[in-house]
Amino acid sequence: MRQYVYVSTAEQLAQDDIAAILESCQRNNLAHGVTGLLLYNGRNFLQLLEGERSNLEWVMRRIEHDSRHHGISRLYDEPVEARACPDWLMKRVALGDSGEARRERLEAELPEVLDPHLRRIILNFALLN
C-alpha cells in the first residue's frame, strides 16, 4: 500500500467540471480500491491517493492525460501500513477566504493518522493563493 500526493494547476473549469471529476473519482477509485482526498482552491488541485501501486498508476495515467489541469507535480510517494482515508473515498474540501482560517479548517478535517510530513504538505496547500 502506498500514498501519492501531487499538485496541479486547473485549466478554466466550467461549473460542472468539479462534479464530473468527483463522479469519475468515486466510480473508478472505488472499483480499484483507491481512496484519498481532493482539494481544490479555485486554481490548484492537491490530491492524495492511496492504494496498491498498480492501481495508483492506473489512476495517475488517466489523471495525467486530463486537459482540465496541467503542471502536475508529484510531491509524495511513500509506503504506508494502512489507509489514512479508509472510507473517505474522494472528498472535496472547499477552502474559505483567509489563509490561516483555511489552514485551521483543513487541519480539523484531515485524518489523524496521516504521516506528519504528509500532513504538512497538505496543510501548506491551504496557504496558497
Ligand SMILES: Cc1cc2nc3c(=O)[nH]c(=O)nc-3n(C[C@H](O)[C@H](O)[C@H](O)COP(=O)(O)O)c2cc1C
Ligand atoms: C484534478 C483531477 C483529479 C482527478 N482524480 C481522478 C481520480 O482520482 N480517479 C479517476 O478515476 N479520475 C480522476 N480524474 C479524472 C480523470 O482524469 C479522467 O477524466 C477519468 O478517470 C475518466 O474516467 P471516466 O471516463 O470513467 O469518467 C481527475 C481529474 C482531475 C482534473
